[in-house]
Amino acid sequence: MPISSLGNLTYVSPEPKGLRGRHQLVSMGVLWIFAVLWCIFGLASTTTLADIDYGGVPLWIDRLLGEPSVMSLRGRLDAAWHRATNRQACPLQCDCPIQWPTALYCDHRGLTDVPDLLTATTQYLFLQSNNISSLTTSFLANITGLRWLILDQNRLKSEYVDDGILQNQTQLAYLFANHNQLSSIPRNLPVGLKQLRLAHNQIISIGSETLKNLKNLTLLLLQGNFLKTIKEGELAGLHHLNLLDLSGNSFSTVPRHLPTSVQQLYLSNNSLSVIDEDSFMVFSNLKYLRLSRCHLQSGKIQPQAFNLSSLVELDLSYNNFTTIPVVPTTLQHLYLEANEIREFNVTSFCREVGPLTYSRLKILRLDGNKMSYRHLPSDWVFCLRVIQSIYI
Helix, strand or coil, rough: CCCEECEEEECCCCCCCCCCCCHHHHHHHHHHHHHHHHHHHCCCHHHHHHHHHHHCCCCCHHHCCCCCCCCCCCCCCCHHHHHHCCCCCCCCCEEECCCCCEEECCCCCCCCCCCCCCCCCCCEECCCCCCCCCCCCCCCCCCCCCCCECCCCCCCCHHHHHHCCCCCCCCCEECCCCCCCCCCCCCCCCCCCCCCCCCCCCCCCCCCCCCCCCCCEEECCCCCCCCCCCCCCCCCCCCCCEEEEECCCCCEEECCCCCCCEEEEEEECCCCECCCCCCCCCCCCCCCCCCCCCCCHHHHHHHCCCCCCCCCEEECCCEEECCCCCCCCCCCEEECCCCCCCCCHHHHHCCCCCCCCCCCEEEECCCCCCCCCCCCCCHHHHHCCCCCCECC
């Protein structure tokens, strides 16, 4: 890929038709770190990428709290060694590592039911990648201090999940049930829940009472479901929600009645017909907005639709834009790759240019459009004066 530089600015000219996704911009340093981790944990032989997906958002571990590894123990340590060194009772289908006495690893076992006699002191329960289809009220009967419950990659169905099975788990903070067959969100969830990850299920609606008491929830993943609308009141109780992922659903317009506290809103892979000027105005602190692959067109975007001074990153890649939309001067990262843009409009970034009225844009991606860096007008540098990289 030909690259030329001017000061601290980098131009990247088009590649032949090939990968243009943002993932190709990963630095060699990051790749090196990932390779080392791959070798250390033996991921190639023990765990697939889907196993550690967790809904597409990494799970951060606080070692000071004694939180366990989220990596599967399968193939890493001999189960017989666990049983020889750990005197506590442990279900035959699970591993109870002595270094994490409150963690119970029952993942990747081909289980069709939750093991009996789960250890009463369990705080971190790993049940992902099994064939579990039902959960009854008795499966956590002797556990009272559960903090994490990971049920990803099973066959859970809403009609076989009893109401209120987690209601008494007052310490539960993380509930993961990505990649299942749930048609609705489990009801009567504990009020202390901080993260609810239900990506890639078959959820068609939320329900007016389902989430109303989850005032501590900070992350909600609902991408890859069948949602068409969000009704008034369904998310009203989520006063501290920070990240909301609604990508890959069936929305035709930007959903209304979303929590105003949201700072990261992901709506990619929906068929959005229009974006009005007030579509995002309710968010006073929105920083990251993703709208890639939404079939968006220049004529269907109102001029002030993205006029949010809090916005740091805006992803409009893989749409049908023919012109660059108007963005706030405070925006730092703009992704417009793989559109139909033919010209560069300085007014999209700066309505006027002066000592304090320039754009704060650092990264601009325009690769995969119908233009080259030769189309940049001569006065663009006065507007984008702190730009670091332009990809064309």
